[in-house]
Amino acid sequence: MPVVISSNSSQSSRNSIRKAIRQARRDITPEQQAQYASAAATLSISALHKLNVSxxxxYLTNDGELDTKPLIEALWQAGIEVYLPRLHPFSVGNLIFLRYDKNTQLQQNSLNIWEPKLDITQMILAHELDVVITPLxxxxxxGNRMGMGGGYYDRTLANWQTIGRxxxxxxxxxxxxxDSLPCEHWDVPLPVIVSPSAIYEYQPLAAAIPAS
Structure with a gap:
């Protein structure tokens, strides 16, 4: 069930929401995590097939997030290329994306999140991706999204509606x-959100992703 939180636009409200939700997902048992991850992966693959993505x-799961491992395996099996974010080595606050397969070497970054080791031969520009599945x-x-406050995905996705990807x-x-989140002007709303029980479409999935 959704967590009911009374919110306003203050920073303290945003912090309170983050604290409450992070605790709620940490309280999910390992058995429930596995069940939810499998269900969400099945829904996601169905949605991605409709979008005809390649x-x-x-992201790799951290701090009680919905586990992405079943989805990654399903993407590989479907022949869809998988990429992971990495903190930009030169531009603070930004992300780059690198190809991910079973042989990719990983390391923990300054946020204690696993990311690919830097290899520019495996890098792709953000606008060359069809879809970015975002943590939140x-x-x-x-369809408003609240992240951890670093703004990494808001910067990455700031122009997606202009260019369509x-x-x-x-x-x-x-x-x-x-029910409702306090939002800032830089927050990027999501057209689609997948949970273990539903696909929430705030913009129709049928809206085509422009061809590469």
Missing amino acids: KVAL VAFDKQ PMPIGYAHDCQQV
Whole structure:
């Protein structure tokens, strides 16, 4: 069930929401995590097939997030290229994306998140991706997304509607939904969010991703 939180536009409210939702997802048992991850992967693959994508970026799970491993395996089996974000080595606050397969070497970054070791031969520009499946702390009934506050994905996705790619799709537990989030002008709303129980379409999935 969604967590019900009374919110306003203050920073303290944003911090309170982050604290409550992060605790809610940490309380999910390992058995539930496995069940939810499998269900969300099945829904996601169905949605991605409708979009006819070939290149998808997503994240490696951290801090109770909805586990992406089943989805990654499903993407590989479907012949879809998988990419992971990495903190930009020169531009603070930005991300780059590198191809990910079973032989990719990983390392922990300054945020204690696993990311690919830097290899420019495996790098892709963000606008060459079809979809970026984004982590989030909370989402609301209008498709607004709240992250950890670093702004990495907001910067990456700031112009996606102008050029039509990469389309962002949120990925989250059902308990991460709230009625309404306090939003800032730089927050990028999500057209689609996948949870273990539903695909929330705030913009129709049928909206085509422009051809490469």
